[in-house]
Amino acid sequence: MTQVNLKTDEELIAEFQAGNENAFVELVDRYKDRLINFVYRFLNDMTDAEDLVQETFLKVYKNKHAYREIAKFSTWIYTIAGNLARSELRKRKRRKTYTMSDLSYADNEFTPVDTDKDTEGIVFNSYAGEEILKAIKNLAEPFKTIIILRDIQELSYEDISTILDIPMGTVKSRVNRARLKLQETLSYLRE
Amino acid sequence: MQNNECVFICEQFTEYRENTLSIELKSQVDTHLAACSSCAKVFQELGLVLDKLKQLPTLSTTQEFTNILMARIQHLDQESVLHRMYNSSYTRVAGYAIAAGLIVAIGLNIWIDPVSLSNPDRSPGYAVQQQSNQIPQSKSFAGQIDSSSDKTEDSLKIQYKSIDSGSQKLQLVNDSE
Numbered sequence: 527m528t529q530v531n532l533k534t535d536e537e538l539i540a541e542f543q544a545g546n547e548n549a550f551v552e553l554v555d556r557y558k559d560r561l562i563n564f565v566y567r568f569l570n571d572m573t574d575a576e577d578l579v580q581e582t583f584l585k586v587y588k589n590k591h592a593y594r595e596i597a598k599f600s601t602w603i604y605t606i607a608g609n610l611a612r613s614e615l616r617k618r619k620r621r622k623t624y625t626m627s628d629l630s631y632a633d634n635e636f637t638p639v640d641t642d643k644d645t646e647g648i649v650f651n652s653y654a655g656e657e658i659l660k661a662i663k664n665l666a667e668p669f670k671t672i673i674i675l676r677d678i679q680e681l682s683y684e685d686i687s688t689i690l691d692i693p694m695g696t697v698k699s700r701v702n703r704a705r706l707k708l709q710e711t712l713s714y715l716r717e
Numbered sequence: 718m719q720n721n722e723c724v725f726i727c728e729q730f731t732e733y734r735e736n737t738l739s740i741e742l743k744s745q746v747d748t749h750l751a752a753c754s755s756c757a758k759v760f761q762e763l764g765l766v767l768d769k770l771k772q773l774p775t776l777s778t779t780q781e782f783t784n785i786l787m788a789r790i791q792h793l794d795q796e797s798v799l800h801r802m803y804n805s806s807y808t809r810v811a812g813y814a815i816a817a818g819l820i821v822a823i824g825l826n827i828w829i830d831p832v833s834l835s836n837p838d839r840s841p842g843y844a845v846q847q848q849s850n851q852i853p854q855s856k857s858f859a860g861q862i863d864s865s866s867d868k869t870e871d872s873l874k875i876q877y878k879s880i881d882s883g884s885q886k887l888q889l890v891n892d893s894e
């Protein structure tokens with residue numbers, strides 16, 4: 527193990543800001559898989575998700591001096607990736623035209639089912655698994671985001687509050703509402 | 718069938734599960750769940766949902782991910798070097814243009830300056846100084862002579878033009894009066 531592995535994210539970004547490119551590579555190694563798991567849940571396409579994670583790191587590289595030590599590096603990079611993912615979703619929505627009949631539910635809090643190819647189906651094709659993936663896909667964006675951050679990425683309420691720039695109380699209530707939405711969707715799918 | 722209390726109880730589920738509710742609120746949820754089968758069902762299903770979320774497979778980036786990224790960064794760096802080079806030569810050209818403009822402006826000023834016109838002894842000195850500033854890069858002496866004589870002719874033409882336009886301006890002012 528090299529010495530660089532023992533360093534905190536914040537130490538690595540500081541080294542990178544000082545010109546050490548190896549520190550950047552170490553940050554890429556630490557975050558690439560975490561970010562792909564985060565971003566994939568929005569885009570449901572592995573190629574697009576990888577592209578978006580690449581864009582995230584390119585932004586970090588180009589804007590390394592925008593990072594200030596007052597925030598954790600993780601919340602900073604999740605914010606960048608989350609913003610990119612949301613703007614990609616908005617672009618997709620503009621590209622596609624939907625009618626309300628495309629929706630599986632008479633609930634405008636749900637977004638249309640994504641018809642993009644589902645890479646994950648190959649590795650995760652149990653009925654129960656498919657069910658929950660479908661349910662996540664159908665969640666409205668704010669609920670989807672909070673479920674991904676809290677229940678899939680297992681981030682703390684405090685970090686989520688920083689990433690989404692909303693108060694802790696709102697994070698907690700949104701997590702609860704999102705979970706209830708998910709439970710409601712799953713029970714609807716089973717009926 | 719759920720009522721307002723059911724909605725309130727369901728809102729507490731996350732904190733109830735994490736055991737962060739006050740003792741009073743926790744016992745209110747306990748009591749409600751024991752009596753309301755609808756909420757008890759939701760709570761139980763919520764637990765299953767959370768279990769399923771935990772079981773989602775972990776995805777990984779492709780093996781070439783970092784190599785592709787670093788290649789893109791290298792390309793980016795090369796682009797920015799080219800951009801800087803372009804910018805600097807552009808700035809240099811702009812600088813030369815401004816300098817040339819200033820020299821012409823100063824030259825014009827001398828020619829139409831009434832003091833230098835009325836005192837011809839002073840003007841050649843200035844003119845020679847300006848001319849030598851204009852041609853510092855000429856390599857041959859012959860070239861210097863040629864270009865300086867051309868410039869003097871041009872400057873004279875400009876001088877007349879300037880005087881003409883000056884009188885036109887005056888005339889316009891007179892007209893408006």
Ligand SMILES: [Zn+2]
Nearest residue numbers: 723753755756
């Ligand atoms: Zn109830």
